[in-house]
Amino acid sequence: MNGTPAPPARPAPDLWEELVTAALLGTERRTPPVSAPGREAPVALLDAAAEATVRRRAGLRPASVPAARRPEPAPDDPRPALPAAAARRLATLLADRPGAGVGRRGTAPDLMELLPQWLATANAHGYAAPAHLLPALLDAARGRTDLRPAALRFAGTRGLWLARLNPDWRFALRATPGGGSALPDSGDTEGTGRLWQEGLFAERVALLSALRARDPRTARELLASTWATERAEDRLMFLDSLRTGLGPDDEPFLEQALGDRSRNVRATAAELLSALPGSALAARMAVRAGSCVAVDHTFGTPTLVVEAPHECDAGMERDGVVAKAPAGRGERSWWLGQLVEAAPLGAWPARLGGRTPEQIVALPVADDWQGELHAAWCRAAVRQRDAAWARALLGSPSAPEAGGPGAVSLAERAKLLATLGAGDRAEWVAGFIAVHGLSEAFQLLGVCAVPWAPPLGRAVVDALNIARDAGSYPWSFSGVMGLAERCLDPAEAGRLDALLAVPDEPEDASPGAGGYWAEAFQRLVTTLRLRAAMTEELAARPPGEATPAPPCGSPPAQA
Amino acid sequence: MTEHGVRWSAEQVLALAPDAASREAGSRLGAAGPWSETGSSADGTVWGLCKGGGSGPYRTVVDTADASGLACACTCPSRKVPCKHALGLLLLWAEGDGAVPRGEPPAWAVQGRKGREERAAERRTTGAEGSSSGTADPEAARRRAERRAERITAGATELEQRLADLLRGGLAAAEQAGYELWEETAARMVDAQAPGLAARVRELGAIPGSGPGWQVRLLEECALLHLLDQGWLGRERLPQELAATVRSRVGLPGAAQGPPVRDRWLVLAQYDTADAKLTTRRIWLYGTASRRTALLLSYGAAGRAPELALPVGLALDAEVSAYPGAAGRVALGERFAPPAPAGTRPEGVTTAEAAARYGEALRADPWLESVPVTLERVVPVPDGDSWQLADADEDTALPLTPVARSRPGLWRLVALSGGAPVKVFGECGHRGFTPLTAWPRGEGEAVPLY
Structure with missing residues (x-):
């Protein structure tokens, strides 16, 4: 502006370079390329540099981009958009980052804990994720592996497209089948064969698991085609993937694997076969186990007598029985446990005088064998997913011994419960809590279906009230409280109103406990209301879809 | 008049949070649990009682239609504006009638509002008196201004000398001289009552540590500072507009004396920058009728959010008046209705037009870092470690500024685009483009990228 114009003969970039050099070295050492009458050298340099700077800035033009650098557009997500309220809710849930809430949460709900439920409901409705929330969603899934399957399903194709562009979200490519190196389509036999022959171990496991879920027979045949040449560790992993979709058709392959060189492979094959009650191995085990247990009528009441095996022969070992007992366990009871565990439960009523599972479990067992025998039946009921036996072994939830550590541990009970239907499960746990309270209930509540059935919800609330x-x-019950916030039916919120007030403190109460309880119940109610609102928002039809979707085949309405 | 009492979205509310901690605390309070006696009135007042740590509940009142921006009153001790209770209450309100029903404000809520209105009225009258008392003795005011101008002239002359010394010895030596040299010079400029010069000098001190190419940037900034000194020293010979720009760049306060322009102003973007002493909030507005882009500035002392807060995506029917100078800064005058969803978007240009616009703007203000501009149809394209915004229909692209490429907003923009064209508002300057807000294709609300 005020500066002296640079000599016009010079090309500008050249002049600029020279100005920079002179400025760096100093005008004492390097004469600047410009001069002006009556101006000192540094001032003349600054004059010229100011003009050049403004000229350079004013002359900036966009660069040209080769078309090849442009990213391939994300595939269209055909799913309907989220209702606006639900999208806002998701933004709020994602804004509540863990680590922020240090200390007491007070009456405010733990929003991050509601995310799994929100995602499950949104996925059940089949909504598409709002594009601008994908980064926050992927960040949340990055921090919490348990969120990943639901989050990635919700993120959909655009989420995957985005994850490819940011190394932070690489997990999404690994976690999604077809995300990294794409798995071949179901019809692509040649591609499947090539990947199985040439792929890395992890890719082959992913391929086998995916194929097994889709088409058990083809997966098994693919595995059998290279079985003899696989390494022992790999054979074990591959065999494990047959758990999915296990059926009678798998028996010949598994029988063959019983003769494997690796003991671990043999054991896994035997375990899989014993889960097939109709298999030859199961029949052999039924005979072996049956010969060990009998009803004795010599005393007044019928009693089970147990004669544990005296040896572990080659046939037993071939069928997966481990001969060497762990330290501190008797060999014979160790073998008995394995035989009973692997024997089909359906064979016992015929063997034991036509009794039902309940009657069999109720029989007294001679000589302290009850613990060993019942524990083995529990493992068998879990493995064979036999609800009738599980129910018999669980017994009555209100039985006094159910509360303490009996023959059946809490962990085993949780596993047995998992074999029952949702209603039966809730009813049993409700009965348990009504008699034994909440202190042992956490693990059992974890296997109950969400939202909790009304009797179970009532039992939990009553027990909290009693506590x-x-x-x-x-906070002695914070585990159960947290579960209740996430699992109690939101419809129960109304019944909790009476608990929100701060009660008069009884003399023997812990100081201030009443206030903390009121706060905890308030948080429970708030969370339930929030969950109800979440569900409602997700159920709302997005604008423009006020009418039911047209049946397939008819043209969609013009927007 | 626009429709009254339009509820904002949760995102718009969360955008008002002064910092991340408040955002989180506010989100947690955005549920019915701790709240009672909540309500909202037709004139945009929202109120509620929030159970807090103390003995009684906090009384929170938010006026979403206040003319001076979002007005919050809360009996909590927090100095943040808005406090977490105000944020929580607004979140609850954003959910709909279920959580915060319509009603008549209770006495305590009305009181808060009245008090604020009275104080605002007082401010207006004292402000008017203040300026009239200024004009009461024009001779004294003129003398004060002259004294200050003399001081600035002395400062600018001294600064010129220091720059000349620097160039004589070479910029390479400046790397060794370090921060102190600049800090001391900046302090001299503060003494000279030229805060604009002081700020520029302080920024010079940071350049040697700013990575590759610092020598070129240091020369550029030294030269522009020299240009500003020269502009001040020769201001009498400059055209009136340019002289006003020089005065405002040097740091002389100007009054927003431009004629009031009434429009439906769409809030394009709002973001804060903070240093140790001051938080500066920039709010970009777009006149839907005038098609003019204007900048509102609001300041907060260290750690406090500036008072003015406007949610991105809403439009307000209001008057603004321009400050002198070419930077597009305005002051918010009378507001005629609460902010309401706009439904409109600014008109955009191509990347080439955006770059040309910056070049043209330099003519009026050579010290301008960037201009506000909307790109009509651009696609984010990866470019090594960074990204570019490429025209959907041409083969040209603007690079992102270094600051923009490290922000999480970049990924929101990439996700929103999905490789397809989107409309993006931002600041376009010599260091590249800084995206601030984007609009999805088709329907959809504005997405803040800051």
Whole structure:
């Protein structure tokens, strides 16, 4: 502006370079390429540099981009858009980052914990994720592996497209079949064969698992085609993937694997066969186990007598029985446990005088064998997913021994419960809580279907109420409280209103406990209301879809 | 009049949070649990009682239609504006009638509002008196201004000397001289009552540590500072507009004396920058009728959010008046209705037109870092470690500025685009383009990228 114009003969970039050089070295050492009458050398340099700077800036033009660098557009997501309220809710849930809430949460709900439920419901409705929330969603899934399957399903094709562009989200490519190196289509026999022959171990496991879920027979045949040449560790992993879609057709292959060189492969094959009650191995085990257990009528009441095996012969070992007992266990009871565990439960009523599972479990067992025998039946019921036996072994939830550590541990009970239908499960756990309270209930509640059935919900709320009246602090029950916030039916919120007030403190109560309980119940109610609102928002039809979708085949309405 | 009491979206509410901690605390309070006696009135007042740590509940009142921006009153001790209770209450309100029903404000909520209105009225009158008392003794005011101009002239002359010394010895030596040299010079400029010069000098001090190419950037900035000194020293010979720009760049306060322009102003973007002493909030507005882009500035002392807060994507029917100078800064005048969803988007240009616009703007203000501009149809394209915004229909692209490529907003933009063209508002300057807001194809609300 005020500066002296640079000599016009010079090309500008050249002049600029020279100005920079002179400025760096200093005008004492390097004479600047410009001069002006009456101006000192540094001032003349600054004059020229100012003009050049403004000229350079004013002359900036966009660069040209080769078309090849442009990313391939993300595939269209055909799913309907989220209702606006639900999209806002998701933004709020994702904004609640873990780590922010240090200390007591007070009455505010734990939003991050509601994300799994929100995602499950949104996925059930089949909504598409709002594009601008994908980064926050992928970040959340990056931090919490348990969120990944639902989050990635919701993120959909655009989420995957995005994850390819950011190394932070590489997990999404690994976690999604076809995300990294794409798995061949179901019809692509040649591609499948090539990947199986040439792929890395992880790719081959992913291929086999995916194929097994889609088409069990083809997967098994693919595995059999290279079985003899696989390494022992790999054989074990591959065999494990046959758990999915296990059926009678797999028996010949598994029988053959019983003769494997690797003991671990043999054991896994035997375990899989024993889960097939109709298999030859199961029949052999039924005979072996049956010969060990009998009903004795010599005493007044019928009693089960157990004669544990005296040896572990080659046939037993071939069928997966491990001969060497762990330290501290008797060999014979160790073998018995394995035989009973692997024997089909359906064979016992015929062997034991036509009794039902309940009657069999109720029989007294001679000589302290009850623990060993019942524990083995529990493992068999879980492995064979036999609800009738599981129910018999669980017994009555209100039985006094159910509360303590009996023959059946809490962990085993949780596993047995998992074999029952949702209604039966909830009813049993409700009965358990009604009699034994909440202190042992956490693990059992974890296997109950969400939202909790009304009797179960009522049992939990009643038990919490009793715990409060007993004067303890609510954080002794924070595990169950947290579960209740996520699992209690939101419709129960109304019944909790009476619990929100701060009660008069009984003399023996912990100081201040009443206030903390009121706070905890308030958080519970708030969370339930929030969950109800979440569900409602997701159920709302997005604008423009006020009418039911047209049946397939008819043209979609013009927007 | 626009429709009254339009509820905002949760994102718009969360965008008002002064910092991340408040955003999180506010989100957690955005549920019915701790709240009672909530309500909202037709004139845009929202109120509620929030159970807090203390003995009684906090009384929170938010006026979403206040003329001076979002007005919050809360009995909590927090100095943040808005506080977490105000944010939580607004989130609850954003959910709909279920959580915060319509109603008549209770006495305590009305009181808060009245008090604020009275104080605002007082401010207006004292402000008017203040300026009239200024004009009461024009001779004294003129003398004060002259004294200050003399000081600035002395400062600018000294600065010229220092720059000349620097260039005589070479910029390479400046790397060794370090921060102190600049800090000391900046302090001299503060003494000279030229805060604009002081800020520029302080920024010079940071350049030697700013990575490859610092020598070129240091020469550029030294030269522009020299240009500003020269502009001040020769201001009498400059055209009136340019002289006003020089005055405002040097740091002389100007009053927003431009004629009031009434329009439906769409809030394009709002973002804060903070240093140790000051938080500066920039709010870009777009006149839907005038098609003019204007900048509102609001300041907060260290750690406090500036008071003015406007949610991105809403439009307000209001008057603004321009400050002197070419930077597009305005002051918000009377507001005629609460902010309401706009439904319109700014008109955009190509990347080439955006770059040309910056070049043209330099003519009026050579110290301009960037201009606000909307790109009509651009696609984010990866470019090594960074990204570019490429025209959908041409083979040209603008690079992102270094600051933009490290922000999470970049990924929101990439996700929103999905490789297809989107409309993007941002700042286009010599260091590249900084995206601030994007609009999806088809329907959809504005997505803040800051």
